[in-house]
Amino acid sequence: MNEKHLGKGSTNPPLSKGKLRLYSMRFCPYAQRAHLVLDAKKIPHDVVNIKLSDKPDWYFERNPLGKVPAIEMESGDCIYESLIIADYLDEKYPQRLLHPKDPIQKAKDRILVEHFSKIPTNVYKLFHGSDIDPLDDILTDLDLFEKELTLRATRFFGGDVPGMLDYVIWPWFERIDAFKIVAPEKFVIPSERYKKLKEWKETMKEDDAVKVTYIKPEIHVQFFNSYKSGNANYDILVK
Amino acid sequence: MNEKHLGKGSTNPPLSKGKLRLYSMRFCPYAQRAHLVLDAKKIPHDVVNIKLSDKPDWYFERNPLGKVPAIEMESGDCIYESLIIADYLDEKYPQRLLHPKDPIQKAKDRILVEHFSKIPTNVYKLFHGSDIDPLDDILTDLDLFEKELTLRATRFFGGDVPGMLDYVIWPWFERIDAFKIVAPEKFVIPSERYKKLNGKKQ
Numbered sequence: 075m076n077e078k079h080l081g082k083g084s085t086n087p088p089l090s091k092g093k094l095r096l097y098s099m100r101f102c103p104y105a106q107r108a109h110l111v112l113d114a115k116k117i118p119h120d121v122v123n124i125k126l127s128d129k130p131d132w133y134f135e136r137n138p139l140g141k142v143p144a145i146e147m148e149s150g151d152c153i154y155e156s157l158i159i160a161d162y163l164d165e166k167y168p169q170r171l172l173h174p175k176d177p178i179q180k181a182k183d184r185i186l187v188e189h190f191s192k193i194p195t196n197v198y199k200l201f202h203g204s205d206i207d208p209l210d211d212i213l214t215d216l217d218l219f220e221k222e223l224t225l226r227a228t229r230f231f232g233g234d235v236p237g238m239l240d241y242v243i244w245p246w247f248e249r250i251d252a253f254k255i256v257a258p259e260k261f262v263i264p265s266e267r268y269k270k271l272k273e274w275k276e277t278m279k280e281d282d283a284v285k286v287t288y289i290k291p292e293i294h295v296q297f298f299n300s301y302k303s304g305n306a307n308y309d310i311l312v313k
Numbered sequence: 314m315n316e317k318h319l320g321k322g323s324t325n326p327p328l329s330k331g332k333l334r335l336y337s338m339r340f341c342p343y344a345q346r347a348h349l350v351l352d353a354k355k356i357p358h359d360v361v362n363i364k365l366s367d368k369p370d371w372y373f374e375r376n377p378l379g380k381v382p383a384i385e386m387e388s389g390d391c392i393y394e395s396l397i398i399a400d401y402l403d404e405k406y407p408q409r410l411l412h413p414k415d416p417i418q419k420a421k422d423r424i425l426v427e428h429f430s431k432i433p434t435n436v437y438k439l440f441h442g443s444d445i446d447p448l449d450d451i452l453t454d455l456d457l458f459e460k461e462l463t464l465r466a467t468r469f470f471g472g473d474v475p476g477m478l479d480y481v482i483w484p485w486f487e488r489i490d491a492f493k494i495v496a497p498e499k500f501v502i503p504s505e506r507y508k509k510l511n512g513k514k515q
Binding site for chain 2 (some may be wrong): 147149151153154155158159160165168178180181182184185188243311
């Protein structure tokens with residue numbers, strides 16, 4: 075997981091027998107979704123990190139779009155797009171089903187994920203500047219989740235343990251404290267407004283699957299700053 | 314299905330016993346996806362059309378985003394977003410499963426739908442004008458589907474009968490001839506490049 079990120083001219087390490095291959099980037103929130111599902115369901119896998127600023131040619135044979143995450147099976151089949159990977163893993167590996175059993179609840183959770191998908195775009199606008207201040211939109215979308223969690227009255231959206239919805243939104247919540255360090259004047263989130271989400275965030279940090287890939291705010295900040303300066307340092311955590 | 318579109322000040326007709334309610338708009342390609350799945354699986358339903366230029370207030374209680382399609386169940390539960398509706402229906406109603414049985418094939422088909430999703434946006438740009446001519450992007454995306462259909466060597470993407478992928482992309486292919494009439498100088502699709510897709514369309 076903390077391996078050096080491979081760039082142009084590198085060789086793709088051979089697949090390991092009995093394991094899925096996950097192509098990732100250590101700081102990518104979308105790739106983290108795939109890690110969380112693999113770790114929550116304890117699916118044997120290995121990880122190859124991709125240097126996104128200098129992608130190896132062989133990677134485009136796995137994902138023609140060149141993005142992470144992607145998974146490769148021993149059969150040679152490759153799947154990409156974080157939510158498609160998450161759903162595939164839940165269907166193929168029935169241990170600890172992450173989606174709700176009830177089809178209606180599953181559909182409602184997917185609608186929530188759809189609503190959530192505007193947040194990453196708005197966070198990007200917040201950092202890089204845009205015509206319209208996206209903070210209100212972000213706060214309104216967060217209101218939806220605060221309301222939902224309050225309604226469900228459970229520790230997690232998924233109930234007593236995290237489910238698919240919890241894991242799929244987690245990567246951005248993990249980065250909130252880092253966002254506040256990088257741009258405190260822009261990233262103003264009134265905690266009083268999000269009591270339940272705050273509790274949820276602290277509880278999620280204790281989850282075994284979350285702990286596997288968890289990166290503390292200071293390191294996220296280090297990565298953001300290197301990325302903003304145009305010289306992304308993917309290998310911060312490589313020993 | 315061909316009922317008057319209801320706008321502000323209208324009343325939502327009561328739900329029919331034993332039937333899902335589909336909120337639609339007769340010419341909306343996204344809503345058409347929901348119709349196709351309901352009709353392919355022969356799921357009992359009725360249809361209420363929404364006047365999108367003048368939405369009734371009661372509709373926002375079904376879909377807070379105010380878009381079609383949305384479905385409402387007798388329980389009062391509502392679901393919206395065309396692909397989420399399609400997947401829900403296929404899970405809930407096992408007759409004539411539209412998604413491939415193999416999880417890998419299902420994932421690959423969903424990736425193709427993801428690729429396809431750029432086409433509606435590009436068609437819009439084509440009609441309304443934009444900085445970059447989107448025609449090449451549209452043709453490149455269509456190439457992907459032509460190649461896939463050729464590879465599968467079946468009548469439909471789904472095999473001998475249409476599957477989820479066929480139905481989910483169909484509404485835009487149905488409209489191609491109309492696009493060509495509306496803007497023949499912009500909508501230039503070389504048929505030779507898309508032999509298989511042309512055949513499938515018939």
